[in-house]
Amino acid sequence: MAVDFQxxxxxxxxxxxxxxxxxxxxxxxxxxxxxxxxDCLLRAGQPTRKIFYGLSGALRAFYVDKxxxxxxxxxxxxxxWVTDMYCFVNAQPAMLTIEAIxxxxxxxxxxxxxxxxxxxxxxxxxxxxxxxxxxxxxxxLRVIENLSxxxxxxxxxxxxxxxxxxxHVTQKQIASYLGITPEFLxxxxxxxxxxxxxxx
Amino acid sequence: MAVDFQxxxxxxxxxxxxxxxxxxxxxxxxxxxxxxxxDCLLRAGQPTRKIFYGLSGALRAFYVDKxxxxxxxxxxxxxxWVTDMYCFVNAQPAMLTIEAIxxxxxxxxxxxxxxxxxxxxxxxxxxxxxxxxxxxxxxxLRVIENLSxxxxxxxxxxxxxxxxxxxHVTQKQIASYLGITPEFLxxxxxxxxxxxxxxx
DNA sequence: AGCATTAGTTAATCTACCTTAACTTTTTCT
DNA sequence: AGAAAAAGTTAAGGTAGATTAACTAATGCT
Numbered sequence: 001m002a003v004d005f006q007x008x009x010x011x012x013x014x015x016x017x018x019x020x021x022x023x024x025x026x027x028x029x030x031x032x033x034x035x036x037x038x039d040c041l042l043r044a045g046q047p048t049r050k051i052f053y054g055l056s057g058a059l060r061a062f063y064v065d066k067x068x069x070x071x072x073x074x075x076x077x078x079x080x081w082v083t084d085m086y087c088f089v090n091a092q093p094a095m096l097t098i099e100a101i102x103x104x105x106x107x108x109x110x111x112x113x114x115x116x117x118x119x120x121x122x123x124x125x126x127x128x129x130x131x132x133x134x135x136x137x138x139x140x141l142r143v144i145e146n147l148s149x150x151x152x153x154x155x156x157x158x159x160x161x162x163x164x165x166x167x168h169v170t171q172k173q174i175a176s177y178l179g180i181t182p183e184f185l186x187x188x189x190x191x192x193x194x195x196x197x198x199x200x
Numbered sequence: 201m202a203v204d205f206q207x208x209x210x211x212x213x214x215x216x217x218x219x220x221x222x223x224x225x226x227x228x229x230x231x232x233x234x235x236x237x238x239d240c241l242l243r244a245g246q247p248t249r250k251i252f253y254g255l256s257g258a259l260r261a262f263y264v265d266k267x268x269x270x271x272x273x274x275x276x277x278x279x280x281w282v283t284d285m286y287c288f289v290n291a292q293p294a295m296l297t298i299e300a301i302x303x304x305x306x307x308x309x310x311x312x313x314x315x316x317x318x319x320x321x322x323x324x325x326x327x328x329x330x331x332x333x334x335x336x337x338x339x340x341l342r343v344i345e346n347l348s349x350x351x352x353x354x355x356x357x358x359x360x361x362x363x364x365x366x367x368h369v370t371q372k373q374i375a376s377y378l379g380i381t382p383e384f385l386x387x388x389x390x391x392x393x394x395x396x397x398x399x400x
Numbered sequence: 401a402g403c404a405t406t407a408g409t410t411a412a413t414c415t416a417c418c419t420t421a422a423c424t425t426t427t428t429c430t
Numbered sequence: 431a432g433a434a435a436a437a438g439t440t441a442a443g444g445t446a447g448a449t450t451a452a453c454t455a456a457t458g459c460t
Contacts, residue, residue, distance in 0.1 A: 386438060
């Protein structure tokens with residue numbers, strides 16, 4: 001089985017230069033997997049030992065509250081890393097569920113492999129420092145938007161920021177990312193349509 | 201001026217072991233400063249070249265939207281790092297303002313010093329990788345809470361998670377962190393008081 | 401291909417939280 | 431210490447977004 005690591009290698013190499021031996025050591029730790037629609041990569045309550053990298057299709061990480069309501073934390077299409085990072089880092093049972101939205105390919109890396117890589121190839125520290133830095137600033141922007149924008153503005157931001165995600169997700173899933181009901185998103189879209197007609 | 205670097209050294213050493221030379225190199229890049237109440241460490245629109253580390257007192261990072269409403273992004277009491285990280289990392293004019301809530305001491309580190317440190321002492325990559333990892337997971341938890349909890353539940357979480365911040369901040373500032381009005385927080389607190397009386 | 405499930409729409413009613421405003425209490429600054 | 435500013439409280443009225451429900455359209459599954 002010749003797995004194509006080009007995408008993940010290109011992703012890492014955006015931040016740090018690795019030599020072939022280092023890359024080989026990295027890729028030797030990856031497991032290539034596929035998931036059918038609705039397959040779970042991680043289930044709330046289970047140990048969080050792996051981090052995932054999307055190759056094709058789309059994954060969704062979500063939280064289910066005590067009343068059963070889902071909040072989508074992130075979508076991961078090709079070239080996105082995803083896991084329940086809090087529980088991964090702190091070795092706790094997952095709070096999030098990660099599910100394939102559609103038939104997907106992805107790579108899997110265990111926590112112990114990653115920790116090994118940090119120690120044997122310190123450049124991975126730099127690489128992941130930058131990944132975490134980006135992840136942090138992205139979440140911080142989301143907090144700002146959640147605090148300061150209306151649902152409609154958040155929806156428009158989402159369309160603008162994540163056009164590559166749109167073809168993979170339903171409105172219901174977008175609504176649960178924005179923190180609103182699908183019914184209300186439907187209303188927002190109706191209003192948008194009327195505004196765009198009025199423009200003409 | 202003999203500045204006390206014990207606190208920041210202890211903070212770094214939680215994640216990585218440094219030798220005295222490395223620590224000296226680090227501390228040589230720090231500037232010790234004090235700020236009076238309402239002094240700005242960073243002003244929206246200005247270059248974001250510095251990261252701050254609280255020693256005493258309390259700092260507040262907030263966003264002001266187009267209507268003039270403030271959203272508090274974070275508080276930084278002793279031993280917290282703070283800056284407008286998105287703009288710091290991407291070398292953009294600040295979106296956030298960082299202000300001293302009360303008379304405070306803090307340390308300042310420039311972006312270029314930090315980048316120099318990453319290159320000359322790679323252990324700092326590890327150290328900041330862990331700091332960013334923690335910052336990311338903290339923000340992600342906040343996103344989950346903002347999406348899935350009511351204002352009252354968020355308030356109770358805040359009290360529980362950040363008891364060390366409470367003595368430094370007003371209710372108005374807490375409200376702007378939670379994304380509600382001070383009037384509504386006042387109502388929540390009134391309801392809480394009545395519940396705690398009913399308990400007896 | 402066709403049935404069952406799920407997604408999306410629309411509308412009426414409801415509620416968590418906002419706005420405004422008038423007031424009291426606390427804090428800050430000189 | 432005392433005036434001025436800011437923080438906090440209370441209450442009436444308003445609005446963004448939730449809930450429920452009934453329906454239509456699209457999609458997935460055998």
